Amino acid sequence: IEKYANAKGYNVIVCVSDESFDKEVINMELLANGSIDGFIMALSAGTQLKNDYNHLKEVTAQGIPLVLFDRVTxxxxxxxxxxxxxKGAYNAVTTFIREGRKRIALITTKDYFSVSRDRAAGYREALLDNGLEINEDLILEFPSMEVDEKGIEEFFKHHKxxxxxxxxxxxxxxxxxxVQSLGIKIPEDISFIGFTDGLLSKYSTPGLTAVAQHGEDMGKIAAEMLIEKVENDAEEETYTTKVLEPTLIVRGSTGN
Known part of the structure; x- marks a missing residue:
């Protein structure tokens, strides 16, 4: 976002919500007083949980351009x-099935997260399309993106x-x-695929096969969209949703 915006002569103010609805609202209220030209944002967990978007509606009602990315509504x-x-989740599960895997688990969050809801849908659809039953016992669901180490350990102790x-x-x-601490071998005994493809995926042992989200491309497109809105006052507003194709980056956590 910043790289593209700076090249076009714009500065970027970064605010972090820490997944808090209240902090997200305060940040937007502080900035919407005329000091900014528009907003680019991913919705906080708190906002998606409350399902309250009045602060966003107020901003757009003031004529301030808004672009949402990743977590949207x-x-x-x-x-x-x-x-x-x-599609990213569907392709990942299909990859497992091609390896001969049959007991495929999903570690996810509550479906108020738009991304978790869509990824779970892809997981379920891929299983059904390949003739495998959906076993709810193999779906580990957490209330947030916070890591629950004990919950993870209990899951793998009791589910094969x-x-x-x-x-x-x-x-x-x-x-x-x-699972490695239990003597289970990756990928011989169990395969793993995760979303995002960040530094952890690249430097874990073995490397984590990942569904790349193309964050840099997403940021550039979001900045392009916002600047287009800022610089071109259209009489009738039209809105676009750009959907990027997921890419599976294969590393050592899956078989050949």
Whole structure:
């Protein structure tokens, strides 16, 4: 975002919500007083949990352009940039099945997270399309993106699985570390795929096969969309949702 915006002569103010609805609202109120030209944002966990988007509606009602990326909502009319999370999960599960895996677990969060909801849908659809039953016992669901190490450990102690899809790389890395402590070999005994493809995925042992979200591309497109809105006052507003294709980056946590 910043790289593209700076090249176009714009400065970027970065605010972190810490997944808090209240902090997200305060940040937007402070900035919407005329000091900024527009907003680019991913919705906080707190906002998605409350399902309260009035602060966003107030901003757009003032004529301030808004672009949502990654975590979005259909409640707000604005430009959006997302990855096809459902397709990314579907492709990951299909990869497991091609390896011969049959007991495929999902580590996810409550479905008020738009990304978790879509990834879980892709997981379920891929199982059904390949003739495998959905076993709810193999779905580990946490209330937030915070790592629950004890929850992960208890899950793997009591459930025999041969593949794991994780909605983020942090859940995946903690899971890999724990199963390795039990003497389970990756990928011989169990395969792992996680979303995001950040530094943890690259430097874990073995490297984590990941669904890349193309964050840099997403940021550039979001900045392009916002600057286009800022510099071109259209009489009639039109909004676009750009959907990026997910890419599976294969590393050592899956078989050949």
């Amino acid at each position: 259909p409640e707000i009319k604005c430009d959006k940039v997302v990855i096809d999370d459902k 699985v041969d593949a794991v899809l994780s909605v983020n790389e942090i859940f995946a890395i903690h899971s890999m570390r724990f």
